[in-house]
Amino acid sequence: MNKRMLAMSFFYVLVFSAVVSAQTGFYRSPAGKIGVGIGYQRYSPPERTEAPFRFHAQTLLGNLDYAFNNDLKISFLPGVSFFEANTQTPYEIAPSPSVDLRLLNVNDMNMTGLKFFLVGGFRTQYTNIVRTGDLPLHSINMTLRGGAGLLHILETGYAWRLKPFFGMFYTQAWNNVSTTQKVHVNTAQNFFTGETGVEIELSPTMSAIGSVEFSFQSSELLYRFGLNFHQAPTLNIQNKTTPQPRKTNTSSSPLTTRLAGIDVDPEPGVTPPDYKFRVEPLYPVIAKNRKIEGEVVLEATINEQGLPLDVVALTTLGFGLEEAAMQALRKTTFYPAIKDGRLTPKRVTLRYRFTLRNTN
Numbered sequence: 537m538n539k540r541m542l543a544m545s546f547f548y549v550l551v552f553s554a555v556v557s558a559q560t561g562f563y564r565s566p567a568g569k570i571g572v573g574i575g576y577q578r579y580s581p582p583e584r585t586e587a588p589f590r591f592h593a594q595t596l597l598g599n600l601d602y603a604f605n606n607d608l609k610i611s612f613l614p615g616v617s618f619f620e621a622n623t624q625t626p627y628e629i630a631p632s633p634s635v636d637l638r639l640l641n642v643n644d645m646n647m648t649g650l651k652f653f654l655v656g657g658f659r660t661q662y663t664n665i666v667r668t669g670d671l672p673l674h675s676i677n678m679t680l681r682g683g684a685g686l687l688h689i690l691e692t693g694y695a696w697r698l699k700p701f702f703g704m705f706y707t708q709a710w711n712n713v714s715t716t717q718k719v720h721v722n723t724a725q726n727f728f729t730g731e732t733g734v735e736i737e738l739s740p741t742m743s744a745i746g747s748v749e750f751s752f753q754s755s756e757l758l759y760r761f762g763l764n765f766h767q768a769p770t771l772n773i774q775n776k777t778t779p780q781p782r783k784t785n786t787s788s789s790p791l792t793t794r795l796a797g798i799d800v801d802p803e804p805g806v807t808p809p810d811y812k813f814r815v816e817p818l819y820p821v822i823a824k825n826r827k828i829e830g831e832v833v834l835e836a837t838i839n840e841q842g843l844p845l846d847v848v849a850l851t852t853l854g855f856g857l858e859e860a861a862m863q864a865l866r867k868t869t870f871y872p873a874i875k876d877g878r879l880t881p882k883r884v885t886l887r888y889r890f891t892l893r894n895t896n
Contacts, residue, residue, distance in 0.1 A: 561735050561745045561764045562642055562653060562687055562699055571601035571609075571766030578759045592620040595634075601766065606843055606866055611638045617661070634661035642687075644847050644866075651689075653703070656682040671715040679709040685731070689846065699735040701747075704728065728752045733760070739840075741766055799885035800873075807874040809838040809882050817864035817888055820856030824892065828853070832861040832888045840879040842870040850885070861888040 563571070575597035597615040604610070613636035619629040638657035645652055658680055665673040685703025706728055713721040733747025742765050749758040800808040817832075830853045836844040844865050849858040865886060873882035 561743050561762065562640070562651075562701065563735075563737065563743050563764065563766055567603055567605045569603045569766065571599075571603075571764055573599045573601070573762055573764035575599065575613075575615075575760065575762035577761070580757050580759075594618050597762075599762075599764070601764075607643055608639070608641050611640065612636070613638065617663075619663075628666045630664040630666070632661055632663040634659060644845075644862075651687050652684065653687060653701075654682075654684050655703070655705075671717065673713055673715060673720070675711065675713045677709065677711045679707060681705055681707045687735075696739070697737045699737065700733075701735065702730070702732045704730050799887065800882060803875075805875060806880070806882070809842075809873045809884055810871045811868065812842055812871050813869045815864045815867040817860040817890075819890060819892075820860050823855035823857055823890065826855065827892060828855045828857070829891050830857065830889075832857050832890065834858075834861055834865055834886045834888070835883065836865060836886065837881050837883050838870045838872055839881045840872050842872045844868060844870070853890075857888075857890055860890075861886075864888070 561573070577595045577597070579593040579595075595615050595617040597613055599611050599613045601609050601611045615634045615636070617632040617634060619632065636657055636659045638655065641654045642651055643653075659678070661675075661677045661679075663675040663677070665675065683703050683705030685701055687699050687701035690698040690700070706726065708724070708726045710724045711721060712719065729749055729751050731747050731749040733745060735743055735745040737743045742763070745760075745762045745764070747760045749760065750756070798809060798811070822828075831851070832853060833850040834847055835850055836847040839845050847862055847865055849862065851858065872879040874880065
């Protein structure tokens with residue numbers, strides 16, 4: 537059989553099965569936190585009777601994640617792939633090791649309840665293909681991928697939450713297939729794919745994720761599943777002093793309780809969220825130059841990990857004031873609310889007062 541045709545068919549499998557988004561999930565952790573996980577993906581080729589080579593691929597993956605901040609994390613993903621070739625000539629394909637590096641950034645979209653993510657990754661993989669009585673083929677594949685997408689958090693009323701997502705990705709790949717005597721393939725390829733799936737946040741420290749990736753050029757499908765474990769923020773509830781609630785004097789929220797800059801609806805048996813690490817906003821230059829003052833009001837959900845999610849602005853002062861407050865809030869961490877001895881998400885209102893006498 538034609539070695540070049542075999543190499544090109546195998547190359548497409550390697551390129552299409554490169555990991556992009558679904559393996560490590562979209563959970564957000566404070567700076568310095570680490571996560572680990574395991575994953576499985578299966579590639580199914582299209583039913584094309586005219587294709588001389590058709591490969592099935594199964595891949596086992598591990599991942600180690602490090603959070604730079606609430607929005608940005610880097611992941612290291614070692615893996616090994618197992619291939620089956622449907623050919624008349626017997627080919628033996630050894631287990632194929634791979635290494636991936638990936639960056640993921642997740643941000644809120646103002647006033648929409650949606651989040652958008654940006655992702656980029658690099659992968660390299662080595663494969664050895666052997667046919668009886670012939671020289672082995674050595675395949676070295678490198679893949680550079682990037683893309684963007686949207687996700688949304690759905691509350692279920694239980695201890696877990698759903699995060700459906702959809703993304704589109706661009707791939708640029710290079711492949712070299714050779715024997716000790718000859719280079720059979722040295723080529724590059726690029727194409728677009730889409731991915732849709734859902735992540736299930738099972739607890740503050742564990743999430744499961746599944747997705748299907750598809751090609752816009754053909755009918756290839758790639759199924760992915762992953763289970764991830766990550767660190768929750770360090771809590772010291774026994775030594776934590778909960779501020780005593782006091783009534784606010786603002787006419788806009790006469791039925792709320794104000795706690796160190798956090799407005800929450802009173803709820804019997806619930807210890808409200810409190811600041812753990814508070815970041816003050818920077819005064820926007822344009823607002824300072826025009827002597828603009830005022831109070832920005834934000835609304836957010838403090839989840840079980842003490843992270844602010846679904847941040848929206850309730851005011852429209854403009855001049856960059858809302859954006860400055862939202863940036864500060866995303867870098868702030870909290871002690872989560874406690875109900876019946878368990879951490880629980882809580883919707884809160886936060887106020888940021890911009891006054892010129894506090895600026896330099």
